[in-house]
Amino acid sequence: MRIAAFPKAFLHELIVDRSMTIFEWIELARTLGVDGLELHPGFFHEGGRAEIDAVGEALADAGFEMPMLCASPDFTHPDAAQRARERDHQADAIRLAAALGGDAPTCRVLSGQAHPQVAVEQGLDWATEAIEELLPLARELGVALCLENHYKASTWQYPEFAQRKPVFLELLSRIEDREWFGVQFDPSNALVAGEDSAAFLAEVVDRVFTMQASDRYLADGASLDALRLADGTIGYSPDLRHGVIGRGLNDYPRIFETLRGAGYDGWISIEDGVNGLGEMAESAAFLRAARDEWFGGSKDVDVAARRRATEEA
Template sequence: MRPRIGWGPVRLLAPMLSEGKPTLPELFAMARDFGVDTIELHHAMIPAYDRRTLDEIAGLLQRYGLRLSMLTCAPDFTHPDPDERERQLDEMKTKVVAAWVLGAKGVRVTVGCAHEEVSREQGINWAVEMLLRLAEFAHPRGVKLGLENHYKDRLWELPDFAFDPDVFLEVAEKLKGTPVGINFDCANPLMVNRDPIPILRAVADRVWHVHVSDRKAGEYAHRVLGDGDVPLGAIFAELSKLGFSGVISLEDGQAYAGDEGTKRSLAFMREQISRYWGH
């Protein structure tokens, strides 16, 4: 089976929060115009988490012929305050239920922020504990968790505790054999000059959702696919070899080329999928 192409419109998160534009109906119309039937939403794009609002959004998705691949969340499970970690867990349970109402396969999860006073051992242990507790809630409800090799959520002030791929891989190893799966990010390893392929191979059996973006090595700014240094062809080839058939979501963070850049990136993805999975 060929993977499904999704669109994660992260370049539009800031104007949605500051100006209320685009609205969700406008965003969904854009997705339809781009020719995708799968979209990914950052948790802050959901205006409220009451059932009435969620039902309205589910109706909008249906009206525009879209499915939600993932609700992109960013829990801080490495916070030094245990009460805050519990609050983060409760908030994530609400978002798991929201993902279920919206028909998403799962939620993106993170280890947490790199708080200066938290040691590597503490942070890993806390994150593993909280992710397992969240999985105990999500798994019976049919909602997957996708732990990301993450850099920094757009609403965070600090980078991810597991920005170092070795920390991410240690957390992933401790979660092996549990319901916690992986959302693999193709571009984040380049920010620390690491090859993404060995990281992908280490967690390949648990990857159910993929973020694809491009950037120059050592830089944060997203680029149109093909304009950066991410070895996208090699990554698509590896995913094909692994038999991946989930959602490959364009993490559309580039701002310099706007909608035309999105169209170019989606065209790049379609060409790669045709090349490595066949027509």
């Protein structure tokens, strides 16, 4: 297991008002004691090969890998032309992951937004079709597509179409490729969906390629049952707060036990730090200690070998 970090606290600065550059984030991340950085296509502003090469050099100089790229396609959009554009954007993200990701890069993929006018079966059909259309490119470039149990991208109007576990599991089951398509598991998003995150992980662990790590805390006087909406989800309630990994609602001992039992040897990326870089550093320290306790310390990750073994099984 190796540890990466994603700058959730600085997304507005990096993507929206562009007051922070990707190079400034790389320098800040040197203090975290992590092995790699998960990046986002929105961090790249110039869009040319020179910028990609410069970022690659900056990552290498800092001793980082780029194992995971965070893309947010909306494959369930009701407009066919927009769905086609979303596929094109995802293809660009796959190419970017291939350019920066080393031997076994991964690229996040989502189903899309829960557009009110799109029925579940229709959305499943569209998301399945889009992912299967992208898999040949992913295979060609050696990039694994990882479906995240997501909640809501910052630019989206609606939550994730496959937020609820039954929809997520159905979409996952429709795509049989286990070598280049798998899961990016986020335990906190499972909580937001109203699920027991460790139990959710146990249902998909055989297809997990990467994992996000964060934690959630209840505000004083709040309860999970009170936060659940009519559909069983919680959403991003102000009573569900961010904090240091390992001290909140996620049962990380159960999560690590499940990962170890499945022979997990992939990346875990810190996706938090909204309360400051100090909390992200504490989370990194927690994951380093967990790596020593549960996974026998740092080791080389051979994701490609794991994919082959899974395919043969």
